[in-house]
Amino acid sequence: MGEFDLIARIRSAATTSDCVALGIGDDCAILRPDPANELVVTTDMLLDGRHFRLGEATAEQVGYKSLAVNLSDIAAMGARPLAAFVAVSLPRGDAEAIAMGLLRGMDPLARRFGVALAGGDTNAWDGPLVVGVTVVGECPTGAAIRRDGARPGDAIYVTGPLGGSLLGRHLRPEPRLDEASRLRDACTLHAMIDISDGLLSDLGHICAESGGLGAVIDIQAIPIHRDALALARRSGRDGLDHALHDGEDFELCFTAAACELKSLLAAVPTVRRIGVITAGGGLRLRDHDGTTHAATPRGFDHLR
Protein backbone atom coordinates (compact mmCIF):
# COMPACT_ATOMS: atom_id res chain seq x y z
CA MET A 1 0.00 0.00 0.00
CA GLY A 2 1.44 3.37 -1.04
CA GLU A 3 0.82 6.85 0.31
CA PHE A 4 -2.22 7.54 -1.85
CA ASP A 5 -3.90 4.19 -1.11
CA LEU A 6 -3.38 4.83 2.58
CA ILE A 7 -4.83 8.34 2.31
CA ALA A 8 -7.80 6.92 0.40
CA ARG A 9 -8.41 4.39 3.19
CA ILE A 10 -8.15 7.05 5.89
CA ARG A 11 -10.41 9.31 3.88
CA SER A 12 -13.12 6.69 3.57
CA ALA A 13 -12.94 5.78 7.26
CA ALA A 14 -12.62 9.26 8.78
CA THR A 15 -15.48 11.02 10.51
CA THR A 16 -16.85 14.20 9.04
CA SER A 17 -19.32 16.84 10.18
CA ASP A 18 -21.68 19.49 8.84
CA CYS A 19 -19.27 22.39 9.20
CA VAL A 20 -16.72 20.65 6.96
CA ALA A 21 -17.44 21.70 3.38
CA LEU A 22 -14.39 19.78 2.13
CA GLY A 23 -12.39 17.21 4.09
CA ILE A 24 -9.34 15.07 3.37
CA GLY A 25 -7.94 15.08 -0.16
CA ASP A 26 -7.34 18.65 -1.34
CA ASP A 27 -4.57 21.17 -0.68
CA CYS A 28 -6.65 22.47 2.23
CA ALA A 29 -9.82 21.46 4.03
CA ILE A 30 -12.69 23.94 3.94
CA LEU A 31 -14.60 24.74 7.14
CA ARG A 32 -17.77 26.79 7.53
CA PRO A 33 -18.19 27.52 11.21
CA ASP A 34 -21.09 29.52 12.62
CA PRO A 35 -20.37 33.20 11.67
CA ALA A 36 -21.47 34.28 15.16
CA ASN A 37 -18.59 32.34 16.69
CA GLU A 38 -14.91 32.94 17.21
CA LEU A 39 -12.43 30.17 16.48
CA VAL A 40 -10.02 28.51 18.84
CA VAL A 41 -7.00 26.60 17.52
CA THR A 42 -4.53 24.36 19.33
CA THR A 43 -1.71 22.06 18.27
CA ASP A 44 0.29 19.36 20.07
CA MET A 45 3.06 17.10 18.82
CA LEU A 46 3.51 13.72 20.50
CA LEU A 47 6.78 11.83 20.26
CA ASP A 48 7.71 8.20 20.74
CA GLY A 49 9.97 7.99 23.78
CA ARG A 50 8.70 11.29 25.12
CA HIS A 51 4.90 11.24 25.39
CA PHE A 52 4.47 7.50 24.87
CA ARG A 53 6.55 4.41 24.14
CA LEU A 54 5.36 2.54 21.09
CA GLY A 55 5.36 -1.12 22.08
CA GLU A 56 4.32 -0.40 25.67
CA ALA A 57 1.51 1.68 24.18
CA THR A 58 -0.36 0.51 21.06
CA ALA A 59 -0.73 2.75 18.02
CA GLU A 60 -4.42 2.87 18.92
CA GLN A 61 -3.62 4.30 22.35
CA VAL A 62 -1.24 6.81 20.79
CA GLY A 63 -3.95 7.88 18.35
CA TYR A 64 -6.43 8.29 21.18
CA LYS A 65 -4.02 10.29 23.34
CA SER A 66 -2.82 12.59 20.57
CA LEU A 67 -6.36 13.67 19.74
CA ALA A 68 -7.52 13.72 23.38
CA VAL A 69 -4.81 16.12 24.59
CA ASN A 70 -5.82 18.60 21.90
CA LEU A 71 -9.51 18.24 22.75
CA SER A 72 -8.51 18.94 26.35
CA ASP A 73 -7.06 22.29 25.21
CA ILE A 74 -10.34 23.07 23.44
CA ALA A 75 -12.20 22.18 26.66
CA ALA A 76 -9.91 24.52 28.61
CA MET A 77 -11.21 27.43 26.50
CA GLY A 78 -14.81 26.39 27.13
CA ALA A 79 -15.14 25.82 23.39
CA ARG A 80 -16.53 23.11 21.11
CA PRO A 81 -14.23 21.17 18.75
CA LEU A 82 -15.02 21.21 15.01
CA ALA A 83 -12.23 19.53 13.10
CA ALA A 84 -8.88 17.82 13.62
CA PHE A 85 -5.84 17.78 11.31
CA VAL A 86 -3.34 14.98 11.79
CA ALA A 87 0.26 15.03 10.54
CA VAL A 88 2.27 11.87 11.11
CA SER A 89 5.77 10.59 10.56
CA LEU A 90 5.51 6.83 10.54
CA PRO A 91 8.39 4.42 11.14
CA ARG A 92 9.10 2.89 7.75
CA GLY A 93 8.33 -0.80 7.47
CA ASP A 94 5.35 -0.73 9.78
CA ALA A 95 3.86 2.50 8.45
CA GLU A 96 0.48 1.21 7.29
CA ALA A 97 -0.32 -0.82 10.39
CA ILE A 98 0.60 2.09 12.65
CA ALA A 99 -1.42 4.57 10.56
CA MET A 100 -4.51 2.39 10.72
CA GLY A 101 -3.97 1.86 14.46
CA LEU A 102 -3.77 5.61 15.05
CA LEU A 103 -7.00 6.04 13.13
CA ARG A 104 -8.74 3.31 15.16
CA GLY A 105 -7.73 5.18 18.31
CA MET A 106 -8.85 8.59 17.09
CA ASP A 107 -12.03 7.75 15.31
CA PRO A 108 -14.31 6.73 18.22
CA LEU A 109 -13.16 9.77 20.20
CA ALA A 110 -13.79 12.04 17.22
CA ARG A 111 -17.27 10.58 16.75
CA ARG A 112 -18.08 10.92 20.43
CA PHE A 113 -17.36 14.64 20.41
CA GLY A 114 -18.52 15.38 16.86
CA VAL A 115 -15.05 16.25 15.58
CA ALA A 116 -14.31 15.75 11.90
CA LEU A 117 -10.96 14.28 10.83
CA ALA A 118 -10.66 16.82 8.06
CA GLY A 119 -7.07 16.72 6.87
CA GLY A 120 -3.47 15.81 7.51
CA ASP A 121 -0.08 14.88 6.18
CA THR A 122 1.43 11.39 5.94
CA ASN A 123 5.15 10.68 5.90
CA ALA A 124 7.33 7.66 6.55
CA TRP A 125 10.93 7.83 7.75
CA ASP A 126 13.63 5.94 9.60
CA GLY A 127 12.91 7.84 12.83
CA PRO A 128 10.42 7.17 15.64
CA LEU A 129 6.68 7.78 15.44
CA VAL A 130 5.67 11.47 15.56
CA VAL A 131 2.01 12.49 15.69
CA GLY A 132 1.08 16.16 15.33
CA VAL A 133 -2.57 17.05 15.81
CA THR A 134 -4.18 20.46 15.34
CA VAL A 135 -7.79 21.01 16.39
CA VAL A 136 -9.99 23.92 15.35
CA GLY A 137 -12.97 24.70 17.60
CA GLU A 138 -15.51 27.46 18.10
CA CYS A 139 -17.43 29.32 20.77
CA PRO A 140 -19.60 32.44 20.75
CA THR A 141 -17.46 35.50 20.02
CA GLY A 142 -15.98 36.87 23.23
CA ALA A 143 -16.93 33.79 25.25
CA ALA A 144 -13.65 31.83 25.19
CA ILE A 145 -12.27 31.35 28.71
CA ARG A 146 -8.65 32.43 28.78
CA ARG A 147 -5.84 32.00 31.28
CA ASP A 148 -5.60 35.72 31.90
CA GLY A 149 -9.02 36.40 33.44
CA ALA A 150 -8.40 35.46 37.08
CA ARG A 151 -9.02 38.16 39.73
CA PRO A 152 -7.93 38.45 43.36
CA GLY A 153 -10.55 36.80 45.54
CA ASP A 154 -11.57 34.24 42.90
CA ALA A 155 -12.03 30.75 44.22
CA ILE A 156 -9.88 28.08 42.53
CA TYR A 157 -11.42 24.78 41.45
CA VAL A 158 -10.34 21.52 39.84
CA THR A 159 -12.62 19.06 38.07
CA GLY A 160 -11.23 15.86 39.54
CA PRO A 161 -8.55 13.98 41.48
CA LEU A 162 -4.93 14.56 40.56
CA GLY A 163 -1.57 12.80 40.45
CA GLY A 164 -0.04 9.52 39.35
CA SER A 165 -1.16 9.65 35.72
CA LEU A 166 2.14 7.97 34.85
CA LEU A 167 0.64 4.66 36.01
CA GLY A 168 -1.33 4.61 32.77
CA ARG A 169 -3.99 7.30 32.94
CA HIS A 170 -1.78 9.61 30.86
CA LEU A 171 -2.53 7.37 27.86
CA ARG A 172 -6.30 7.72 28.17
CA PRO A 173 -7.06 11.30 29.18
CA GLU A 174 -10.71 12.19 29.24
CA PRO A 175 -11.24 15.55 27.48
CA ARG A 176 -13.46 17.56 29.84
CA LEU A 177 -15.50 19.09 27.02
CA ASP A 178 -18.93 18.29 28.44
CA GLU A 179 -17.81 19.23 31.95
CA ALA A 180 -16.53 22.62 30.76
CA SER A 181 -19.78 23.25 28.95
CA ARG A 182 -21.88 22.41 32.02
CA LEU A 183 -19.63 24.47 34.32
CA ARG A 184 -19.91 27.57 32.17
CA ASP A 185 -23.66 27.16 32.08
CA ALA A 186 -23.67 26.93 35.89
CA CYS A 187 -21.41 29.89 36.60
CA THR A 188 -19.33 32.72 35.13
CA LEU A 189 -15.81 31.31 34.87
CA HIS A 190 -12.95 33.83 34.92
CA ALA A 191 -9.94 31.75 33.89
CA MET A 192 -9.38 28.14 32.92
CA ILE A 193 -6.51 25.80 31.97
CA ASP A 194 -6.12 22.06 31.58
CA ILE A 195 -3.65 20.39 33.90
CA SER A 196 -0.99 19.08 31.56
CA ASP A 197 2.23 20.31 33.22
CA GLY A 198 1.08 19.81 36.83
CA LEU A 199 -1.40 21.61 39.11
CA LEU A 200 1.05 24.12 40.57
CA SER A 201 2.72 24.77 37.24
CA ASP A 202 -0.57 25.29 35.40
CA LEU A 203 -2.14 27.35 38.17
CA GLY A 204 1.09 29.36 38.03
CA HIS A 205 0.36 30.06 34.34
CA ILE A 206 -3.08 31.43 35.26
CA CYS A 207 -1.55 33.67 37.96
CA ALA A 208 1.26 34.92 35.70
CA GLU A 209 -1.00 35.59 32.69
CA SER A 210 -3.58 37.34 34.88
CA GLY A 211 -1.02 40.01 35.77
CA GLY A 212 1.26 38.48 38.38
CA LEU A 213 -1.41 37.31 40.80
CA GLY A 214 -0.82 34.76 43.55
CA ALA A 215 -2.76 31.85 45.01
CA VAL A 216 -3.24 30.11 48.33
CA ILE A 217 -4.09 26.42 48.07
CA ASP A 218 -5.56 24.42 50.94
CA ILE A 219 -3.63 21.19 50.89
CA GLN A 220 -6.50 19.41 52.66
CA ALA A 221 -8.83 20.34 49.83
CA ILE A 222 -6.76 18.91 46.98
CA PRO A 223 -8.35 15.76 45.59
CA ILE A 224 -5.61 13.14 45.45
CA HIS A 225 -6.05 10.40 42.87
CA ARG A 226 -5.64 6.83 44.06
CA ASP A 227 -2.93 6.47 41.40
CA ALA A 228 -1.00 9.25 43.17
CA LEU A 229 -1.12 7.20 46.36
CA ALA A 230 -0.12 4.04 44.54
CA LEU A 231 2.78 5.81 42.85
CA ALA A 232 3.84 7.35 46.18
CA ARG A 233 4.44 3.85 47.56
CA ARG A 234 7.18 3.44 44.97
CA SER A 235 8.51 6.95 44.47
CA GLY A 236 9.43 8.00 48.00
CA ARG A 237 7.24 11.10 47.53
CA ASP A 238 3.80 11.44 49.10
CA GLY A 239 0.45 11.43 47.35
CA LEU A 240 -0.03 15.16 47.85
CA ASP A 241 3.30 15.85 46.18
CA HIS A 242 2.22 13.80 43.17
CA ALA A 243 -1.14 15.62 43.07
CA LEU A 244 0.57 19.03 43.13
CA HIS A 245 3.30 18.34 40.60
CA ASP A 246 2.49 15.43 38.29
CA GLY A 247 1.58 16.29 34.72
CA GLU A 248 -0.90 14.88 32.22
CA ASP A 249 -3.95 14.69 34.47
CA PHE A 250 -5.99 16.70 31.94
CA GLU A 251 -8.49 17.76 34.56
CA LEU A 252 -9.49 21.42 34.32
CA CYS A 253 -8.38 24.06 36.80
CA PHE A 254 -10.54 27.20 36.82
CA THR A 255 -11.28 30.29 38.84
CA ALA A 256 -14.56 32.08 39.50
CA ALA A 257 -16.08 34.54 41.92
CA ALA A 258 -19.42 34.15 43.63
CA CYS A 259 -20.19 30.69 42.34
CA GLU A 260 -22.16 28.41 44.57
CA LEU A 261 -20.24 25.21 45.07
CA LYS A 262 -23.63 23.47 45.03
CA SER A 263 -24.37 24.52 41.44
CA LEU A 264 -20.88 23.59 40.32
CA LEU A 265 -21.24 20.18 41.97
CA ALA A 266 -24.61 19.73 40.29
CA ALA A 267 -22.85 20.38 36.98
CA VAL A 268 -19.76 18.24 37.69
CA PRO A 269 -19.95 16.12 40.87
CA THR A 270 -16.14 15.72 41.09
CA VAL A 271 -15.44 19.46 41.27
CA ARG A 272 -13.41 20.55 44.29
CA ARG A 273 -12.72 24.05 45.56
CA ILE A 274 -9.02 24.06 46.43
CA GLY A 275 -8.05 27.65 47.22
CA VAL A 276 -8.22 31.31 46.42
CA ILE A 277 -6.50 33.76 44.04
CA THR A 278 -4.57 36.54 45.82
CA ALA A 279 -3.28 39.91 44.62
CA GLY A 280 0.29 38.70 44.91
CA GLY A 281 2.57 36.61 47.07
CA GLY A 282 3.24 33.83 44.57
CA LEU A 283 1.89 30.32 45.01
CA ARG A 284 1.40 29.30 48.64
CA LEU A 285 0.16 26.12 50.32
CA ARG A 286 -1.99 26.36 53.46
CA ASP A 287 -1.31 23.55 55.87
CA HIS A 288 -3.71 21.71 58.21
CA ASP A 289 -2.90 24.18 61.00
CA GLY A 290 -3.47 27.31 58.90
CA THR A 291 0.18 28.17 58.34
CA THR A 292 1.19 28.88 54.73
CA HIS A 293 4.46 28.37 52.94
CA ALA A 294 5.71 29.15 49.44
CA ALA A 295 5.38 26.41 46.83
CA THR A 296 7.44 26.14 43.67
CA PRO A 297 6.08 24.47 40.56
CA ARG A 298 8.29 21.75 39.22
CA GLY A 299 6.11 20.62 36.36
CA PHE A 300 7.58 19.20 33.21
CA ASP A 301 9.87 21.39 31.10
CA HIS A 302 9.87 19.93 27.59
CA LEU A 303 13.28 21.39 26.79
CA ARG A 304 15.11 19.91 29.80
Added chain:
Amino acid sequence: MGEFDLIARIRSAATTSDCVALGIGDDCAILRPDPANELVVTTDMLLDGRHFRLGEATAEQVGYKSLAVNLSDIAAMGARPLAAFVAVSLPRGDAEAIAMGLLRGMDPLARRFGVALAGGDTNAWDGPLVVGVTVVGECPTGAAIRRDGARPGDAIYVTGPLGGSLLGRHLRPEPRLDEASRLRDACTLHAMIDISDGLLSDLGHICAESGGLGAVIDIQAIPIHRDALALARRSGRDGLDHALHDGEDFELCFTAAACELKSLLAAVPTVRRIGVITAGGGLRLRDHDGTTHAATPRGFDHLR
Protein backbone atom coordinates in the same frame (compact mmCIF):
# COMPACT_ATOMS: atom_id res chain seq x y z
CA MET B 1 16.95 28.76 28.77
CA GLY B 2 13.98 26.51 29.58
CA GLU B 3 10.79 25.84 27.69
CA PHE B 4 8.86 28.77 29.13
CA ASP B 5 11.68 31.29 28.55
CA LEU B 6 11.92 30.11 24.97
CA ILE B 7 8.16 30.42 24.49
CA ALA B 8 8.29 33.92 25.99
CA ARG B 9 11.01 34.90 23.50
CA ILE B 10 9.10 33.46 20.57
CA ARG B 11 5.93 35.17 21.80
CA SER B 12 7.59 38.59 21.96
CA ALA B 13 9.19 38.17 18.52
CA ALA B 14 6.30 36.58 16.62
CA THR B 15 4.15 38.49 14.17
CA THR B 16 0.49 38.99 14.91
CA SER B 17 -2.49 40.35 12.99
CA ASP B 18 -5.90 41.93 13.49
CA CYS B 19 -7.88 38.73 13.21
CA VAL B 20 -5.94 37.16 16.09
CA ALA B 21 -7.80 38.00 19.31
CA LEU B 22 -5.35 35.90 21.34
CA GLY B 23 -2.00 34.57 20.15
CA ILE B 24 0.74 32.44 21.70
CA GLY B 25 0.46 31.60 25.40
CA ASP B 26 -2.95 30.09 26.18
CA ASP B 27 -4.40 26.61 25.70
CA CYS B 28 -5.69 27.78 22.32
CA ALA B 29 -5.27 30.82 20.11
CA ILE B 30 -8.47 32.77 19.33
CA LEU B 31 -9.15 33.87 15.75
CA ARG B 32 -11.89 36.16 14.51
CA PRO B 33 -12.03 35.83 10.73
CA ASP B 34 -14.47 37.74 8.56
CA PRO B 35 -17.89 36.06 9.12
CA ALA B 36 -18.59 36.28 5.37
CA ASN B 37 -15.67 33.98 4.69
CA GLU B 38 -15.09 30.25 4.77
CA LEU B 39 -11.92 28.89 6.31
CA VAL B 40 -9.24 26.80 4.71
CA VAL B 41 -6.83 24.73 6.80
CA THR B 42 -3.66 22.86 5.81
CA THR B 43 -0.90 21.07 7.68
CA ASP B 44 2.53 19.78 6.66
CA MET B 45 5.20 18.05 8.69
CA LEU B 46 8.84 18.44 7.60
CA LEU B 47 11.51 15.97 8.71
CA ASP B 48 15.27 16.16 8.90
CA GLY B 49 16.68 13.69 6.38
CA ARG B 50 13.47 13.67 4.40
CA HIS B 51 12.47 17.23 3.44
CA PHE B 52 15.78 18.87 4.37
CA ARG B 53 19.14 17.97 5.88
CA LEU B 54 20.00 20.09 8.89
CA GLY B 55 23.61 21.09 8.42
CA GLU B 56 23.32 21.36 4.64
CA ALA B 57 20.28 23.57 5.28
CA THR B 58 20.28 26.10 8.12
CA ALA B 59 17.49 26.18 10.72
CA GLU B 60 16.49 29.50 9.14
CA GLN B 61 16.03 27.82 5.75
CA VAL B 62 14.05 25.02 7.37
CA GLY B 63 11.81 27.57 9.11
CA TYR B 64 11.25 29.39 5.84
CA LYS B 65 10.46 26.21 3.92
CA SER B 66 8.12 24.75 6.53
CA LEU B 67 5.94 27.85 6.51
CA ALA B 68 6.24 28.42 2.75
CA VAL B 69 4.97 24.97 1.76
CA ASN B 70 1.84 25.52 3.85
CA LEU B 71 1.30 28.98 2.37
CA SER B 72 1.60 27.33 -1.03
CA ASP B 73 -1.35 25.08 -0.10
CA ILE B 74 -3.35 28.17 0.89
CA ALA B 75 -2.44 29.75 -2.46
CA ALA B 76 -3.63 26.60 -4.25
CA MET B 77 -7.13 27.22 -2.83
CA GLY B 78 -7.05 30.84 -4.00
CA ALA B 79 -7.31 31.83 -0.31
CA ARG B 80 -5.58 34.29 2.01
CA PRO B 81 -3.54 33.04 5.01
CA LEU B 82 -4.49 34.30 8.48
CA ALA B 83 -2.47 32.47 11.11
CA ALA B 84 0.19 29.78 11.46
CA PHE B 85 0.66 27.23 14.25
CA VAL B 86 4.09 25.69 14.63
CA ALA B 87 4.83 22.45 16.51
CA VAL B 88 8.49 21.47 16.76
CA SER B 89 10.58 18.64 18.12
CA LEU B 90 14.05 20.05 18.60
CA PRO B 91 17.23 18.00 18.88
CA ARG B 92 18.25 18.29 22.52
CA GLY B 93 21.47 20.20 23.14
CA ASP B 94 20.97 22.66 20.34
CA ALA B 95 17.25 23.25 20.92
CA GLU B 96 17.27 26.99 21.58
CA ALA B 97 19.55 27.94 18.69
CA ILE B 98 17.49 25.87 16.29
CA ALA B 99 14.20 27.28 17.60
CA MET B 100 15.39 30.86 17.17
CA GLY B 101 16.75 29.99 13.70
CA LEU B 102 13.39 28.55 12.66
CA LEU B 103 11.70 31.72 13.87
CA ARG B 104 14.15 33.94 11.93
CA GLY B 105 13.28 31.97 8.81
CA MET B 106 9.53 32.13 9.33
CA ASP B 107 9.08 35.64 10.58
CA PRO B 108 9.94 37.69 7.45
CA LEU B 109 7.77 35.38 5.34
CA ALA B 110 4.90 35.70 7.82
CA ARG B 111 5.19 39.49 7.81
CA ARG B 112 5.34 39.63 4.06
CA PHE B 113 2.04 37.80 3.70
CA GLY B 114 0.34 39.16 6.83
CA VAL B 115 0.27 35.79 8.59
CA ALA B 116 0.27 35.76 12.40
CA LEU B 117 2.40 33.19 14.25
CA ALA B 118 -0.42 32.50 16.66
CA GLY B 119 0.47 29.32 18.50
CA GLY B 120 2.46 26.14 18.67
CA ASP B 121 4.07 23.41 20.72
CA THR B 122 7.72 23.12 21.70
CA ASN B 123 9.44 19.83 22.53
CA ALA B 124 13.03 18.63 22.70
CA TRP B 125 14.11 15.04 22.19
CA ASP B 126 17.01 12.83 21.13
CA GLY B 127 15.61 12.47 17.60
CA PRO B 128 16.05 14.62 14.49
CA LEU B 129 14.37 17.99 13.91
CA VAL B 130 10.65 17.78 13.12
CA VAL B 131 8.68 20.89 12.17
CA GLY B 132 4.89 20.68 11.86
CA VAL B 133 3.10 23.77 10.58
CA THR B 134 -0.65 24.29 10.28
CA VAL B 135 -1.99 27.37 8.52
CA VAL B 136 -5.56 28.68 8.73
CA GLY B 137 -6.71 30.93 5.89
CA GLU B 138 -9.93 32.38 4.55
CA CYS B 139 -11.74 33.24 1.34
CA PRO B 140 -15.29 34.33 0.53
CA THR B 141 -17.69 31.46 1.22
CA GLY B 142 -17.96 29.20 -1.81
CA ALA B 143 -14.96 30.77 -3.54
CA ALA B 144 -12.20 28.30 -2.61
CA ILE B 145 -10.72 26.68 -5.72
CA ARG B 146 -10.68 22.93 -5.27
CA ARG B 147 -9.03 20.09 -7.12
CA ASP B 148 -12.33 18.60 -8.19
CA GLY B 149 -13.66 21.40 -10.41
CA ALA B 150 -11.93 20.61 -13.71
CA ARG B 151 -14.13 20.00 -16.78
CA PRO B 152 -13.44 18.39 -20.15
CA GLY B 153 -12.20 21.08 -22.53
CA ASP B 154 -10.59 23.18 -19.80
CA ALA B 155 -7.18 24.53 -20.68
CA ILE B 156 -4.38 23.55 -18.28
CA TYR B 157 -1.92 26.19 -17.08
CA VAL B 158 1.14 26.40 -14.86
CA THR B 159 2.49 29.56 -13.23
CA GLY B 160 6.17 29.03 -13.97
CA PRO B 161 9.06 26.85 -15.10
CA LEU B 162 9.38 23.38 -13.62
CA GLY B 163 11.96 20.78 -12.61
CA GLY B 164 15.29 20.52 -10.83
CA SER B 165 14.16 22.04 -7.51
CA LEU B 166 16.53 19.56 -5.84
CA LEU B 167 19.43 21.84 -6.81
CA GLY B 168 18.31 24.17 -4.01
CA ARG B 169 15.05 25.81 -5.03
CA HIS B 170 13.12 23.28 -2.91
CA LEU B 171 14.46 25.10 0.18
CA ARG B 172 13.11 28.49 -0.85
CA PRO B 173 9.74 27.94 -2.48
CA GLU B 174 7.87 31.09 -3.33
CA PRO B 175 4.22 30.78 -2.19
CA ARG B 176 2.14 31.93 -5.17
CA LEU B 177 -0.42 33.77 -3.03
CA ASP B 178 -0.37 37.04 -4.93
CA GLU B 179 -0.28 35.23 -8.25
CA ALA B 180 -3.32 33.12 -7.32
CA SER B 181 -5.19 36.22 -6.26
CA ARG B 182 -4.42 38.04 -9.52
CA LEU B 183 -5.28 34.97 -11.61
CA ARG B 184 -8.68 34.56 -9.98
CA ASP B 185 -9.38 38.24 -10.56
CA ALA B 186 -8.45 37.79 -14.22
CA CYS B 187 -10.47 34.66 -14.90
CA THR B 188 -12.81 32.00 -13.47
CA LEU B 189 -10.53 29.17 -12.39
CA HIS B 190 -12.08 25.70 -12.25
CA ALA B 191 -9.46 23.65 -10.39
CA MET B 192 -6.07 24.39 -8.86
CA ILE B 193 -3.25 22.54 -7.07
CA ASP B 194 0.31 23.41 -6.09
CA ILE B 195 3.00 21.27 -7.68
CA SER B 196 4.56 19.49 -4.75
CA ASP B 197 4.63 15.86 -5.91
CA GLY B 198 5.44 16.60 -9.57
CA LEU B 199 3.46 18.07 -12.50
CA LEU B 200 2.08 14.76 -13.81
CA SER B 201 1.32 13.47 -10.34
CA ASP B 202 -0.44 16.65 -9.23
CA LEU B 203 -2.32 17.10 -12.50
CA GLY B 204 -3.31 13.45 -12.02
CA HIS B 205 -4.87 14.43 -8.68
CA ILE B 206 -6.95 17.11 -10.40
CA CYS B 207 -8.12 14.61 -13.04
CA ALA B 208 -8.92 11.90 -10.49
CA GLU B 209 -10.76 14.22 -8.07
CA SER B 210 -12.73 15.79 -10.92
CA GLY B 211 -14.34 12.44 -11.67
CA GLY B 212 -11.77 10.40 -13.60
CA LEU B 213 -10.99 12.94 -16.30
CA GLY B 214 -7.88 12.82 -18.51
CA ALA B 215 -5.44 15.35 -19.90
CA VAL B 216 -3.32 15.88 -22.97
CA ILE B 217 -0.15 17.87 -22.39
CA ASP B 218 1.87 19.48 -25.18
CA ILE B 219 5.44 18.67 -24.31
CA GLN B 220 6.62 21.68 -26.33
CA ALA B 221 4.57 23.98 -24.13
CA ILE B 222 5.95 22.86 -20.78
CA PRO B 223 8.21 25.54 -19.31
CA ILE B 224 11.43 23.79 -18.29
CA HIS B 225 13.39 25.41 -15.48
CA ARG B 226 17.11 25.97 -16.09
CA ASP B 227 17.70 23.89 -12.93
CA ALA B 228 15.96 20.98 -14.68
CA LEU B 229 18.46 21.29 -17.55
CA ALA B 230 21.38 21.58 -15.14
CA LEU B 231 20.21 18.54 -13.20
CA ALA B 232 19.69 16.61 -16.45
CA ARG B 233 23.40 16.94 -17.22
CA ARG B 234 24.11 14.84 -14.13
CA SER B 235 21.08 12.58 -13.88
CA GLY B 236 21.02 10.90 -17.28
CA ARG B 237 17.41 12.06 -17.65
CA ASP B 238 16.40 14.98 -19.87
CA GLY B 239 15.12 18.38 -18.78
CA LEU B 240 11.56 17.59 -19.86
CA ASP B 241 11.55 14.47 -17.72
CA HIS B 242 12.60 16.53 -14.71
CA ALA B 243 9.92 19.14 -15.47
CA LEU B 244 7.21 16.46 -15.70
CA HIS B 245 8.16 14.44 -12.63
CA ASP B 246 10.23 16.44 -10.14
CA GLY B 247 8.50 17.52 -6.95
CA GLU B 248 8.65 20.63 -4.79
CA ASP B 249 8.39 23.26 -7.51
CA PHE B 250 5.45 24.88 -5.71
CA GLU B 251 4.23 26.53 -8.87
CA LEU B 252 0.46 26.38 -9.31
CA CYS B 253 -1.24 24.18 -11.89
CA PHE B 254 -4.80 25.23 -12.73
CA THR B 255 -7.56 24.68 -15.25
CA ALA B 256 -10.04 27.12 -16.74
CA ALA B 257 -12.35 27.45 -19.72
CA ALA B 258 -12.61 30.48 -21.94
CA CYS B 259 -9.81 32.46 -20.37
CA GLU B 260 -7.82 34.72 -22.60
CA LEU B 261 -4.16 33.85 -22.29
CA LYS B 262 -3.52 37.59 -22.67
CA SER B 263 -5.36 38.44 -19.44
CA LEU B 264 -3.70 35.60 -17.58
CA LEU B 265 -0.28 36.78 -18.78
CA ALA B 266 -1.13 40.32 -17.70
CA ALA B 267 -1.87 38.90 -14.23
CA VAL B 268 1.16 36.58 -14.07
CA PRO B 269 3.70 36.96 -16.92
CA THR B 270 5.20 33.49 -16.38
CA VAL B 271 1.89 31.63 -16.92
CA ARG B 272 2.01 28.99 -19.63
CA ARG B 273 -0.83 27.05 -21.22
CA ILE B 274 0.38 23.47 -21.37
CA GLY B 275 -2.57 21.34 -22.45
CA VAL B 276 -6.22 20.45 -22.21
CA ILE B 277 -8.48 18.40 -19.91
CA THR B 278 -10.22 15.50 -21.64
CA ALA B 279 -13.24 13.40 -20.71
CA GLY B 280 -11.04 10.36 -20.17
CA GLY B 281 -8.03 8.57 -21.57
CA GLY B 282 -5.68 9.15 -18.64
CA LEU B 283 -2.68 11.46 -18.83
CA ARG B 284 -1.18 11.74 -22.30
CA LEU B 285 1.76 13.67 -23.73
CA ARG B 286 1.51 15.19 -27.22
CA ASP B 287 4.81 15.08 -29.07
CA HIS B 288 6.26 17.59 -31.55
CA ASP B 289 4.69 15.69 -34.44
CA GLY B 290 1.20 15.55 -32.92
CA THR B 291 1.33 11.91 -31.80
CA THR B 292 0.27 11.24 -28.22
CA HIS B 293 1.33 8.56 -25.80
CA ALA B 294 0.32 7.63 -22.27
CA ALA B 295 2.32 9.12 -19.41
CA THR B 296 2.58 7.71 -15.91
CA PRO B 297 3.18 9.93 -12.92
CA ARG B 298 6.12 8.87 -10.83
CA GLY B 299 6.01 11.69 -8.29
CA PHE B 300 7.18 11.16 -4.77
CA ASP B 301 5.38 8.60 -2.59
CA HIS B 302 6.11 9.52 1.02
CA LEU B 303 5.54 5.98 2.24
CA ARG B 304 8.00 4.29 -0.13
